[in-house]
Amino acid sequence: MAGLRGAFMTQMTKMNQIGDQPSIFDVMSQESLMKSLKPALRHLTKYLAFAYPEKFSSLSQKYDEFYFLFDFFLQNHFLTKYGASFSENFYGMKRIFQATGEMPMKGWTKLRSIFILVIWPYLRDKLDKLHDDLKLRLSYIGNANQDFKVKLAKVFVKYYPWFKSIIGALTVFLQIAYIINRSYIHSPFLWASGVRLEKLTGADLASFDGLPAHLQPTGILQRLWRIFLAIPGVMYRLFGYGLFFVQFVDFMYNSDLGAQLKGQKASWKTPPPPHNLLLNESNIHTLETNKCPICLKNRENSTALSVSGYVFCYTCIDSHLKKFGKCPLTGLPANTSQLIRLYH
Missing domain, CATH: 3.30.40.10 (Zinc/RING finger domain, C3HC4 (zinc finger))
Structure with a gap:
């Protein structure tokens, strides 16, 4: 198995001049970092809007647009300077455009990455909200209204989840292929961008005008910066675990099933009195x-x-x-x- 794997990667390297690729763990970690950044900043804006409503209420209401602009400038900066997204650069990766073998730092190649990294997530969130809203409205309309817009909404509500499922299945397939070294991309979005991921080399670092703090050779600064950037992800996970615990407690105390379970538990054994009776x-x-x-x-x-x-x-x-x-x-x-x- 090891021989087949080595022969396959050698052939791929000769054909496409593929450099050292990151492990699946690094790839998933950088995706997790980017996914946790938006909800973490959302919690921050909600707190600011609650504490200072006159200054930050509009920011909280237009959070999606605010984050879209923030993400656009962030990704554009890192693509222009380092040839990778923010999270990819954080984990020491670069993007290689398949057709040219160069990093997508300018022109059409950078615009393709910008579209997949920034514009598509924004559109996907809007489509998710539109799907939920139309599904709720159609449940009230029923089948009586046969207007063209209603028919179009029904088609969207019916087939949009299928589209998402196909994307998810293709992602899983490519990840498995990437793990067993049968694919040099792990995501259909990399294919849409026309790029693959490789690890940064010493020559890449030397070619950059300046290095971000997490790539600086000084150990203490690098560690502190990594800890700082990891805080949003950690807080997001802790917040999620806390919400799950609160929902579980609320379910046990307020739901019909929770009341039934508590009643069954009480009927198994009569609890002893909490004190000594003064009279019989x-x-x-x-x-x-x-x-x-x-x-x-x-x-x-x-x-x-x-x-x-x-x-x-x-x-x-x-x-x-x-x-x-x-x-x-x-x-x-x-x-x-x-x-x-x-x-x-």
Whole structure:
């Protein structure tokens, strides 16, 4: 297997002059970094809009457009100077245009990468929102309206998920092929850009006018910069885990299934009382309903204790609470303010 793999890569190198390619782990890591940047900045803008609404409310409302401009200038800068996207450069990679073997740092080759890196994600998010909105509207319209726009919306709602599924399946296929060294690209978006990824070499670093901080040879600065750039991804994951935990707790306490599970758990075993009973409660239940549990005589001025629900003579329960500060049957802490006079 190793011999076949080496022979295949040797042939590919001779035919296409392919340099040292990054591992699938580096490739997935750089994609994860870029995906976590947008939601991390979104949380920041939401906080700023909440803390300073007069300054940042419009920024939060137009966040997609703001991020589009930010991403455009960021990717354009790194493509122009380093021949790679921000996240690819962060992990020491470069883009090689297939037709020329050069880095897409200017002209049409750079515009293709800009479209796939910046414009397509923006359009994809808009299409996702449009799909969800049209799906909701069509659920109210039904089949009565046969207007052309409605028919077109139905076609889009029906086939757009298929388009996304095909892209996802092709991505998985190319990733598997990349892992076993049967493809030099791991994503259909690289194919659409006409590029492949390679590791930066010493000659590449020497050709750059200046190196970004994460590629500087000084160790401490490089580590600090990498830690700083990793913060958005870490915070995004922690925020996601926290939301999952909150949703799980809300499900257990507020959903019908959670209530059912809690009820079943309670029915398996009767929990012991949390305290020692002052009187024998089972014997009290055998008393006639008009008897006071304390004096065992007919109640006078019937009074209920709200913490336990039992009914006593007013003088009996009043004096007992002033002396012991507990319900005489359950032992729950109580005081005279929790007495409720009953009138017949």
